[in-house]
Each structure stands twice: as structure tokens, then as C-alpha cells.
Amino acid sequence: MNRHPYLRAYLAGIAVPTVFLLIVMSAYTVIRYVYAVPLAIEKVIVFPMAGVPNAWGLWNVLYAAFGRRHISLGLFGGALPLLLAPGGYVVTRLLGFSVPEHVLSVAPFALPVGLILYYLVWKYFVGFLNAELGIA
């Protein structure tokens, strides 16, 4: 399996957030429309729906192209929130979405937790897919 390594890396990268997004969107739909929680996330939903999975795919392409000889996949993937967190915040500001106060107040804890979660998910899930597709 030597053909199109970057395409395979992209597909392996977007697979995990795409599957996870299905769960998140189902939960969000229930919360928003069954329990009528007044939080208009649909204004900024484009970021997790389109931006995040593509960022994962492109990040894995970068890893396949440059990173795999120098750094472990877990550490490389764990660095992605350093780009996504400010990106997500910028999207909320540009679209005029007011982040709830209790979410903003825990942001200093959320970033290290996000780094750890990304490290674990990239190390085990994306690493598994990379190995299956012959990238690792």
C-alpha cells in the first residue's frame, strides 16, 4: 500500500473527530430541541463540524510528511489544541456568540485537559488508524 500516503493520512486524521461529532451533535440536538436550552450554538457550529475534522486531517498529513521521524504521534497531536483553542474562540467572537460565563471561567483548566485528551486520542486512536492504513 504505497500509493497516496497523504490522502490516507488525511482520511485517518478526520475519522476520529467525524465519528465523535455524530455523538456530540446527537447530544446537542437533544439538549437544544428536546430540553429547549437557550444556547444558540448553531451560530458557531461550523467550527466543530467543518473546521475541526479538517484540521485533524491536515495535521495528520503534516505528521506523515514531516513529523514522524522527529516526534511521537501523541505529542504531535497533543499540540493541535494550541491552534484549535484560539481558532474556536476567534470564530465565536467573529460570529457574535456569547460564551457562557461559567464556561469562560474554567478555560485555564480546559486547555491542559484538552492537551491531555488530544495526546491520548492521537496516540491510541489516530495511531491505530495510521498503522492500519500503513502510514506509521
Add this chain to the structure above:
Amino acid sequence: MSEREVDEVRKLLKKFVPTVRDTELRRDLWPAMLKRMEQPPVHVPWWDWALLAGVALLFCLFPGMIPALLYHL
């Protein structure tokens, strides 16, 4: 369907469906299968379990961070 029609269909099929050549595998897949079967199961080091436990603890202490993380994952 008469015998003549069957013959016609057979001729048409032979004419338009190309004969498959080179049906052998390009490489032997069995060594790769053996290699896969001999691989040890995934080993999760203790520090990864510790990180996961720490994250779970922080989720319990600060549940407000869950929506922010879901937004970025």
C-alpha cells in the same frame, strides 16, 4: 430460452466481457497475516492511565469545561 439464444448470449458475453488474466496474487499475504497475529496486544503505560484519571477527576471538579472541550473536539 432456446438453445440458439443461449449460444448467442454466450457468444455476446465472450465478446464483451474480457477474459481475466493474471489472477494470482502479486504477493503472498500469509506472512503479513502471521506477523499481525504475533503482534503483542496494545500496552497502555501507567502514566497514560494516570493522565486519564486526572482528566476524569477534573471533569468531576469542573463540569463547565465539558462543553468547551466538546466544541473543540
